[in-house]
Amino acid sequence: MRQTLVRVVGGVVMSALAFGGATACKSDSGSDSAAGGDCGYKIAFFGALSGGNAQLGINIRDGAKLAVDQYNEKNKDCAVTLVEKDSAGSPDQAPPLAQSLIQDTKILGVVGPAFSGESKVADPILSEAGVVIITPSATNPALATNGWKTFHRGLGNDASQGPAAAAYIKNEFKATKAFVIDDASEYGKGLSDQVKSTLGSLVVGSAVVKEQQTDFSAVVQQIKSVQADAVFFGGYVREAAPFLKQLRESGSQAKFIAGDGVKEEVLVTGAGAANAEGAILTCPCMPGEKAKGTFAADYQKATGRAPNTYSAESFDAANILLNGIKAGNTTREKLNDFVNKYEGEGVTTNFKFQPNGELDPKSVQIWAYKVQGGKIVADKEIEQG
């Protein structure tokens, strides 16, 4: 029922836009040129700028903002505006925000939505209206399987981390006995299954932990009794932090590796800095300071901070949209065609999208991060081969 309502409303809005668009454009460009070389085209940022996950959103917004500012510097005669849509990271707030976004016909593309949860509800609305989506951070693999025709992902998805983590266990840890844990979530189990299948006979045991579990005595005992020398944790930090604490307190020195769901400061504060030391965390995100060119310095200059998680990805996503606008693709449809066919070098990687919107597998980079002296720092890009 609600679905049909959304469709009807969306349809009405769209047809209204289609009819009104031509005339509106003309009058707009007239008034804007008076304001000083502004063609009136906009791209939007969509993600959390407030609430508990605001830090990631701010990283992304600042990356996109840097790209837009640099573009406007070079193209003074036809500046592009960055519209900021603060979703607070909440899937509940995302649909109305997406509705308001599609009603502004000058918004041609979106950098975001930042998180997978909000993407799931906002992307169908944006896609229906033809707004080009390039997410620099939402990594749930299922997002690419819905046939949303304007969806693009500017980085690897969660699934790409599994084989990389396995490669790290094999090549860097040189482990001979790996123990694999998952939390039975779509994310955690997906990762663990890939680690298991890639490692094959190196896996000496596995366990499933439960959401909100805090006592891991039995699992820890199991790890000790099989004398595992590496532990992979597919899940989130809420369970990983107490698990790691209890693993270390049991005396086990098995090396610990987990996916980006655990790449949070609370891993260190929750497990204790000494217990977390040396833990490895994989992420399809590139450390900002490793980005190519002058990105890191420019970002530092513009924001006063070093680039952080997803800043560089977001800079690239915004630049792809801006390149399209510069090349004269000033309707949503044309811009989407442009992004679909896009091939070019960004500061993070070489961009080329598959038909489902996923990044070409050859371009996907997985980075290892490491807990060192109580901080999560970049370790190295994981070579898979």
Next chain:
Amino acid sequence: MNFSFVGDNFLSLTVTGLTQGAIYALVALGYTLVYGVLRLINFAHSEVFMVGTFTTAVVWTALGYGVNDPAPGALGVVLLVVVAMLAAGAASGATGLVVERVAYRTLRKRNAPSLIFLISAIGASVALFETMGALTDRQPRGIPVLLKVKEVFSLFGASVTNLQIVIIVSALAMMVLLDLFINKTRLGRGVRAVAQNPDVAALMGVNKDRVIMLIFVIGGIMAGFASVLYDIKVGTTTYTVGFLIGIKAFTAAVLGGIGNLRGALLGGLLLGVVENLGAGLFGNEWMDVVAFIVLVVVLLFRPNGLLGESLGRARA
């Protein structure tokens, strides 16, 4: 099924199970005291515990003991634990008191049916944890590592750490103190009297409302102590932390005989050990299944729990 693993590690699993069980037992006291006196299951008790876990974190931070500081010396540990227990006990006791005054007393004065109490309890629980969720942005919070955990002695190959000793010993000490309080003191006699027969107790001059407030506060203090031990053991807390612990503690109370203090202790320790052995035997994901099957089987043979039900009559 993994018999050889459990066979090889039976003592280790028992020790770690007892540690977890000691925390269940302390929380279970709150359920059992309230049930024993009011015949009411205080579902908001899990949130009383949750408040304690955050209080500890806040107090330690306020004392300048941060998450990345090295573990303090023995004297520092004792000091920090005592301060945390006082603060968490006070905060949890106060929360328990507020719950009783706001959610239960008005209903009791109007002789509301027990279903209404249940709804009120669940409402209080949701209100408390949602408030904490909003205050903490729903993020887990790390708690400073208090003890540098090391093996103190080895029991037939099962290592016993200082952390486990601290938790089990302090939980047992609380239990003994509470047991003495209920059985030997004047206030305790009042509690037992109200539990046995509230109307007669009132006729004999026991202030019923004061006794009820007292048990909510005591239950809260015990949950506060448990929350400090939990923080030392687990190292993180979230606004939903009470849910699972609450269910387990309630189960422990029923297992031992709800309304019976010594039953709560026995039930808590037993539940901790059984679920740990169950997790070892069938795999971690079957932990709760095993624990609850054991509960059902015990209740089939002893419907009133292992030690019987009544707070007054069981001389608890």
